[in-house]
Amino acid sequence: MAKKVNSHANSTDTKEQISWRERFAALGNLPAFFRLVWETSPGLFLGNAALRLIRAAIPAATLYVGKLIVDQVVILSRQPGGAGADDTNYLWWLVSAEFGLAILSTALGRAVSLLDGLLGDLFTNKISIRLMEHAATLDLEQFEDATFYDKLERARRQTSGRTVLLSGVFGQVQELISIGFLAAGLAVYNPWLLLLILVAVTPSFIGDNYFNQRSYSLSRSWTPERRELDYIRYIGASDETAKEVKIFGLSGFLIDRFRSLSWEYFRKNRALSISRASWGTVLTALGTAGYYGAYVWIVMRAVSGQISLGDLTFLAGSFRQVRGSLEGILLQFSSLTQEAIYLQDLFDYFAIQPLIHSPGKARPFPNPIREGFVFENVGFKYTNSERWALRNLSFTLHAGEKLALVGENGAGKTTLVKLLARLYDPAEGRILLDGYDLREYDLTALRQNIGVIFQDYTRFKMSAGVNIAVGDIDERTNQPRIETSAQRSLADTVIAKLAGGYDQQLGRSFNKGVELSGGEWQKVALGRAYMRDAQLVILDEPTAALDARAEYEVFQRFAKLTEGRSSVIISHRFSTVRMADRILVLENGTLLEIGSHYELLEKDGRYAELFGLQARGYQ
Numbered sequence: 001m002a003k004k005v006n007s008h009a010n011s012t013d014t015k016e017q018i019s020w021r022e023r024f025a026a027l028g029n030l031p032a033f034f035r036l037v038w039e040t041s042p043g044l045f046l047g048n049a050a051l052r053l054i055r056a057a058i059p060a061a062t063l064y065v066g067k068l069i070v071d072q073v074v075i076l077s078r079q080p081g082g083a084g085a086d087d088t089n090y091l092w093w094l095v096s097a098e099f100g101l102a103i104l105s106t107a108l109g110r111a112v113s114l115l116d117g118l119l120g121d122l123f124t125n126k127i128s129i130r131l132m133e134h135a136a137t138l139d140l141e142q143f144e145d146a147t148f149y150d151k152l153e154r155a156r157r158q159t160s161g162r163t164v165l166l167s168g169v170f171g172q173v174q175e176l177i178s179i180g181f182l183a184a185g186l187a188v189y190n191p192w193l194l195l196l197i198l199v200a201v202t203p204s205f206i207g208d209n210y211f212n213q214r215s216y217s218l219s220r221s222w223t224p225e226r227r228e229l230d231y232i233r234y235i236g237a238s239d240e241t242a243k244e245v246k247i248f249g250l251s252g253f254l255i256d257r258f259r260s261l262s263w264e265y266f267r268k269n270r271a272l273s274i275s276r277a278s279w280g281t282v283l284t285a286l287g288t289a290g291y292y293g294a295y296v297w298i299v300m301r302a303v304s305g306q307i308s309l310g311d312l313t314f315l316a317g318s319f320r321q322v323r324g325s326l327e328g329i330l331l332q333f334s335s336l337t338q339e340a341i342y343l344q345d346l347f348d349y350f351a352i353q354p355l356i357h358s359p360g361k362a363r364p365f366p367n368p369i370r371e372g373f374v375f376e377n378v379g380f381k382y383t384n385s386e387r388w389a390l391r392n393l394s395f396t397l398h399a400g401e402k403l404a405l406v407g408e409n410g411a412g413k414t415t416l417v418k419l420l421a422r423l424y425d426p427a428e429g430r431i432l433l434d435g436y437d438l439r440e441y442d443l444t445a446l447r448q449n450i451g452v453i454f455q456d457y458t459r460f461k462m463s464a465g466v467n468i469a470v471g472d473i474d475e476r477t478n479q480p481r482i483e484t485s486a487q488r489s490l491a492d493t494v495i496a497k498l499a500g501g502y503d504q505q506l507g508r509s510f511n512k513g514v515e516l517s518g519g520e521w522q523k524v525a526l527g528r529a530y531m532r533d534a535q536l537v538i539l540d541e542p543t544a545a546l547d548a549r550a551e552y553e554v555f556q557r558f559a560k561l562t563e564g565r566s567s568v569i570i571s572h573r574f575s576t577v578r579m580a581d582r583i584l585v586l587e588n589g590t591l592l593e594i595g596s597h598y599e600l601l602e603k604d605g606r607y608a609e610l611f612g613l614q615a616r617g618y619q
């Protein structure tokens with residue numbers, strides 16, 4: 001599976017240096033990016049573009065009006081005897097026009113930032129939702145892959161940072177149009193001026209590109225460490241870990257780790273920032289020299305009378321603006337390509353496809369299940385592990401049968417359950433349901449028909465009712481059903497004690513949240529198993545935290561309520577296990593023995609040994 005994940009990876013995944021070709025290639029992500037922005041809000045997108053277009057024309061227009069003003073002033077001042085002072089209508093009209101342009105420019109600037117901000121917020125929400133939607137389609141195995149996590153982390157960072165790219169690209173286009181207007185004016189006087197500008201800004205452009213590339217490489221190569229920093233920050237200051245951090249006195253250890261890791265990153269980043277700032281100063285000075293060279297040329301032409309004073313102000317102003325804008329564009333270009341490369345991470349993440357999915361033409365799920373589940377030589381190995389978690393496993397879980405799984409820690413019990421629910425697919429052999437491979441059935445139907453409560457079930461920091469309703473979330477408003485499920489799992493007595501009843505917020509993270517004890521949480525989580533009419537109910541050590549009386553009662557009820565349905569129970573308590581129709585004993589991922597409690601005792605094998613051990617402990 002890791003191979004599959006990696007095969008989607010961009011080539012930049014494995015190396016930290018990005019070539020120019022890759023930079024330009026990354027720009028290919030822009031159309032897809034703009035499609036996403038467009039889908040976010042066509043209205044805001046169009047409005048933004050239109051306002052920016054108008055704003056792009058303002059600098060050239062302002063400069064031109066300025067030129068007309070200067071020329072007019074010169075004409076009027078040359079009129080004999082101050083006669084010009086009486087003929088100022090045109091002049092004032094020009095001044096008002098320039099004033100109007102200035103006001104318009106500010107207003108448009110504000111409007112554009114407003115639209116940028118709104119569009120950016122909507123876009124961030126949209127990407128966050130897409131991120132979650134996509135995560136929901138992916139395989140559990142993909143989540144357990146460190147490369148995947150790095151990719152997910154980089155993609156997640158895209159959700160907030162992409163608005164920079166948005167206004168960046170829009171700004172670029174606006175600047176380009178602006179330059180077009182101004183350059184046209186310059187070219188009328190002397191096209192060489194344009195060339196001079198290009199030459200003047202090139203050094204700082206190249207320099208900036210170089211440093212952007214290095215900073216991207218640094219940040220990318222530090223993705224795992226950054227994740228670790230986030231993780232340490234979280235466990236160093238979270239309600240879930242506070243207890244152990246205090247008791248074991250872990251804060252010093254955590255802070256030291258955070259300090260050394262973050263300091264190392266800071267050091268590397270600082271070195272880069274300093275050399276970037278120094279080089280930036282030198283290279284920009286070259287650009288400034290180019291500008292003043294051209295300025296001298298323009299001034300000399302004005303002195304020799306070849307151009308008017310108005311022309312001088314227009315040319316000098318245009319030249320300064322074009323240089324500034326061009327420098328901005330070229331600088332932005334390098335950060336734009338960098339942003340576009342970051343975008344690649346986002347699209348890479350969206351491109352990861354789950355390997356576990358429904359077949360094109362799915363077989364209808366049997367209702368009721370007639371024969372049951374048959375494991376045929378099933379073997380499974382976790383991606384990040386060399387060991388077989390399960391191997392050569394063959395047995396049948398008959399329809400309506402109650403099967404208990406027994407085995408030492410790490411024997412493979414939970415793994416077996418995950419294969420039944422198709423959280424993973426076997427690497428070897430196959431699992432049949434009523435004679436057909438599990439992979440031939442619709443995945444959603446399969447999951448709907450299997451209810452699993454895992455030992456590491458999630459304690460959702462939500463209301464008590466929702467914590468039960470997650471067993472069948474579509475029924476979350478079905479209060480009678482939630483309450484019946486709670487009664488069946490003994491959660492009703494827990495909830496009766498809560499001030500807010502079923503609406504009581506659980507966990508301390510949010511306002512007025514109440515924390516439950518381990519056993520109380522377990523009773524609530526167990527309620528999830530009863531929310532749906534699953535044909536196969538699996539409880540993976542569901543009673544480990546329950547007291548003896550509660551456990552006995554839970555299983556009595558469970559046996560009664562799942563009568564006629566198949567169930568799998570994982571437990572280390574033999575008082576529970578012996579209630580099952582058959583018991584499957586696993587050792588190191590292989591089947592050691594299978595049979596009823598009495599059959600296995602008679603056999604006097606591992607089960608009998610373990611049962612004897614526990615029974616003696618109670619004597």
Ligand SMILES: Nc1ncnc2c1ncn2[C@@H]1O[C@H](COP(=O)(O)OP(=O)(O)OP(=O)(O)O)[C@@H](O)[C@H]1O
Pocket residue numbers: 144382383384385389407408409410411412413414415416
């Ligand atoms: N996500 C995982 N990635 C890699 N290895 C795993 C993963 N989950 C489990 N394993 C390994 O697979 C083996 C079987 O684990 P499994 O959780 O199925 O055992 P178990 O019988 O349920 O144990 P326990 O009684 O402790 O719950 C163990 O060696 C474990 O280390």
